[in-house]
Structures are given as C-alpha cells and as structure tokens.
Amino acid sequence: MKRVSKQEALKLIKEASLEELGRLATIKKRALHPNKITTFVVDRNINYTNICWVNCKFCAFYRHKKDEDSYILSFEEIGKKIEELMEIGGTQILFQGGVHPNLKLEWYEDLVEWIAKRYPDVTIHGFSAIEIDYIARISKVSVEDVLRRLHVKGLYSIPGAGAEILSDKVRDVIAPNKIDVSKWLEVHKIAHKIGMRSTATMMFGTIEKDEDIVEHWEHIRSLQDETGGFRAFIMWSFQSANTELKTQIPEIRKQSANRYLRLLAVSRLFLDNFQNIQSSWVTQGSHIGQLALMFGANDLGSTMMEENVVAAAGVANHMNQDEMITLIKDIGEIPAKRDTAYNILEVYA
Ligand code: SF4
Structure with a gap:
C-alpha cells in the first residue's frame, strides 16, 4: 500500500466519512494483525x-x-503498590512524576535498582x-548518560508522555516551559539507540489545527523509520476540568467521539510503521474505547489499577480485566493479555 502523504492525511481528516475511515483503518489493522487478537496489559x-x-x-x-x-512516595509505599498489582496478575508499572525540581540522577538510580531487584517480574515503563x-540538566550530565545509567539499573521502556502536540x-x-519538539524526539532517539523501547503519544483538543496533528504524526513516523524503537502509538483528547488552559481559553471544547475516532483512523493509515495503536478508554470511556477497535486500534491499553492524572482533570473511567475481555469479545475479536513488549501472555478464546 502506498504511503499516506501529509496532504492526503489532511484530506482524510477533513473530508472522508466516518464510515469510510473505519473501513480503511480496519483493512490496515487486519493486514498487520490478521489473527483478530486484541491485546491489553x-x-x-x-x-x-x-x-x-x-x-x-x-x-x-x-x-x-x-x-x-x-x-513524594517512599520506596516502601511504591513497593506496596507494586505488590498489590502483582496480586491481580499485573506485569507493568507506568511510572511517572511530576518533574521534581530537586531530585537528581542518583535518587532515580537507587529507585530503579530497588524496584528492579525486588520485583524482577514487573516492567518499569517509566x-x-x-x-x-530535567534529570540530566539538574545532575549536570547528558541525556544519554541518564538513559544509560538508568538502563543499567533496570529501566528498559519509556512512555511517550509529554509529547502533547x-x-x-x-x-x-x-x-x-516544556521541552521543545526536537528535544522530545532526541530523548526517544537516544533511548532507542541504546536499546530501550518507548511509546509515542499525542494529546489533541486544545488549540492545535489539523495541520499540527499531521506534523506530529510526521515527526514520529520519521523517527520510527530511522530507529524502529516505538512499540505503540496512543492518543487521547484534552480533559479540561481544573486546568488553567480552560480558564484562559474558555472556548476550548470537549472533543467529540466522532473527532476522536476520525483522528484515530487516520493515524492508523498514516503511521504505517507502527505495529500497535492503543485505544484510550481512560479518557473516552469504555464504549468509545471499544469502538476504537473498529477504527484502527488493536490494543485496549491497560486496566489502569490507579490513575491520578486524568482523574485530576475530572474524568474517572474504570475497567477491570473481565470487562476488557467482554468488550473485546463483544465485537468478535479475541482478547489476550500482553506484557510491555507486546508478547502474548494469555489468550481468552
Ligand atoms: S503535565 Fe503536569 S506533571 Fe507533567 S510536566 Fe506538565 S505540569 Fe508537570
């Protein structure tokens, strides 16, 4: 299939019918995932x-x-949370701050080592x-040094957070105050170079234009061509409650399900070098999350035993493993539990 150009992506976003986008995205998804397996972690x-x-x-x-x-959680508090996760068969922690103004690399090295040694069966996606x-800057070392030193201690996977647009x-x-585009791409490029894997994300629904969204996709598609280091793409819409941005620009509107599904489908077509695209049920709700599987997503993301960031912005959707399995079966696909690297751990036929 010929690669979708930026102009074609824009035309699809603006002009194609929702039905047609779902059809095209499903063809692309089936070509990459012919066995009808939909995963979750x-x-x-x-x-x-x-x-x-x-x-x-x-x-x-x-x-x-x-x-x-x-x-700041103590190591013991973190350990307790990991043990609760292991009790329900969990395999991954999505591990992120705040960007703390004072914590230096040595603190993070101790933390990663402490977790990796005590809980070797749990992957830190962090x-x-x-x-x-910021850890590099405050510790006066290079980004590559930070990544290499954390890698040695047991960090193998970094999330795509902070990409926004x-x-x-x-x-x-x-x-x-956030890092610019080139720095975000550089961090991921270096991580890929030293053998780590990462994900790419996108948050839409603030002030961006369709052209900015396509520019975002172009950046991550190009880096993926170069390194092959992204395991998945995940996009969600801005959740506005309790945010300064909503106060400053009140005309920012909640994004519709139509908009989410359209963009998701075009991302599946444009990001032809991404094997996995996640549905974002946490922001969209479980039923739109399920529909996303018919618009290019092949993964329902995570059960999210604890979610604080989106909840702070007024959205609190919940789903456990059984509900995920039911939603996936409901649309005629086969649910499977996976690990961070998308290896299948268990199939629920
Ligand atoms: S998204 Fe929130 S927690 Fe993350 S860098 Fe920005 S202000 Fe800090």
Missing part, C-alpha cells in the same frame, strides 16, 4: 511524586512543594522525555 499507574515545576496549563495534577497535598531531560507553536502556548 494489566498495569498500575504510579505517580511517584506530584511535585512539578513545569506548570503546564492543561494539567490539573501537579502541585508545588509548599502545597499541602504535595507528595519517566517521560521531560523528566529524563509535537509542534512548537502549539507547545509555546499550552506548555511553554
């Missing part, structure tokens, strides 16, 4: 701190050190590009 989101200096306008999660409800970049003109408005 049992994991837990652990936010080791909510202290953050970056102050993104779209974020309702962060606190400053002086705030009463700011926190530390976004912005955390990695990979267009500097959008980032300058919604997250002016």
Whole structure:
C-alpha cells in the first residue's frame, strides 16, 4: 500500500466519512494483525511524586512543594503498590512524576535498582522525555548518560508522555516551559539507540489545527523509520476540568467521539510503521474505547489499577480485566493479555 502523504492525511481528516475511515483503518489493522487478537496489559499507574515545576496549563495534577497535598512516595509505599498489582496478575508499572525540581540522577538510580531487584517480574515503563531531560540538566550530565545509567539499573521502556502536540507553536502556548519538539524526539532517539523501547503519544483538543496533528504524526513516523524503537502509538483528547488552559481559553471544547475516532483512523493509515495503536478508554470511556477497535486500534491499553492524572482533570473511567475481555469479545475479536513488549501472555478464546 502506498504511503499516506501529509496532504492526503489532511484530506482524510477533513473530508472522508466516518464510515469510510473505519473501513480503511480496519483493512490496515487486519493486514498487520490478521489473527483478530486484541491485546491489553494489566498495569498500575504510579505517580511517584506530584511535585512539578513545569506548570503546564492543561494539567490539573501537579502541585508545588509548599502545597499541602504535595507528595513524594517512599520506596516502601511504591513497593506496596507494586505488590498489590502483582496480586491481580499485573506485569507493568507506568511510572511517572511530576518533574521534581530537586531530585537528581542518583535518587532515580537507587529507585530503579530497588524496584528492579525486588520485583524482577514487573516492567518499569517509566519517566517521560521531560523528566529524563530535567534529570540530566539538574545532575549536570547528558541525556544519554541518564538513559544509560538508568538502563543499567533496570529501566528498559519509556512512555511517550509529554509529547502533547509535537509542534512548537502549539507547545509555546499550552506548555511553554516544556521541552521543545526536537528535544522530545532526541530523548526517544537516544533511548532507542541504546536499546530501550518507548511509546509515542499525542494529546489533541486544545488549540492545535489539523495541520499540527499531521506534523506530529510526521515527526514520529520519521523517527520510527530511522530507529524502529516505538512499540505503540496512543492518543487521547484534552480533559479540561481544573486546568488553567480552560480558564484562559474558555472556548476550548470537549472533543467529540466522532473527532476522536476520525483522528484515530487516520493515524492508523498514516503511521504505517507502527505495529500497535492503543485505544484510550481512560479518557473516552469504555464504549468509545471499544469502538476504537473498529477504527484502527488493536490494543485496549491497560486496566489502569490507579490513575491520578486524568482523574485530576475530572474524568474517572474504570475497567477491570473481565470487562476488557467482554468488550473485546463483544465485537468478535479475541482478547489476550500482553506484557510491555507486546508478547502474548494469555489468550481468552
Ligand atoms: S503535565 Fe507533567 S510536566 Fe506538565 S505540569 Fe503536569 S506533571 Fe508537570
């Protein structure tokens, strides 16, 4: 199949019918996943701190050190959460902060080593590009040094968080203190080079134009051509409650299911070098999450035993493993539990 150009992607977003997009995305998904298996991972989101200096306008999660409800979890508290996850058969922790202003690389090395040694069967999918970049700066070492040293301690996978929209003109408005596009791409490129794998994400629904979304996809498709290091693409819509951005720009609207499914389908067509695309039921709700499987997604993401960031923005959807299995079977696909690397652990035929 010929590669979709940026102009063609824009035309599809603006002009194609929803039905046609679902049809095309399903053809593409079936070509990559002919066995009709839809995967999910049992994991837990652990936010080791909510202290953050970056102050993104779209974020309702962060606190400053002086705030009463700011926190840093102790290693023991983190361990307890991991043990609860293991009790339900979980295999992955999505492990992210806040970008704490003072914690240096040695603290993160101790933490990763402590987790990896005690819980060797649990994968740390942790530390976004912005955390990695800041750890490098405050520790006065390079990004590559941070990644190599954490890799040695047991970090093999980093999440795509912090990408938002990979267009500097959008980032300058919604997250002016965050790393720019080239830095986000550089962190992932170095991670891939040293043997780590990562995911790519996108948050839409603030001030971006369709052109910015396609620019975002172009950036990650090009890097994937170069390194092959992204395991999956995950996109979700901005959740506005309790955010500064919603106060500043009240005309920002909640994104419709139609918009989410259209963009998801075009992402499946454009990102032809991404094997896996996740549905984002956490932001869209379980039924749109299920529909997403008919618009290109082949993975229902995670059971999210604990979710704090989206919940802080007023959205609290929940799903356990049995509900996921039911939703997948409902549309005639075969559910399977996977690990972080998308290896199948158990099939529920
Ligand atoms: S999105 Fe992340 S980096 Fe931005 S303020 Fe929230 S916690 Fe900090």
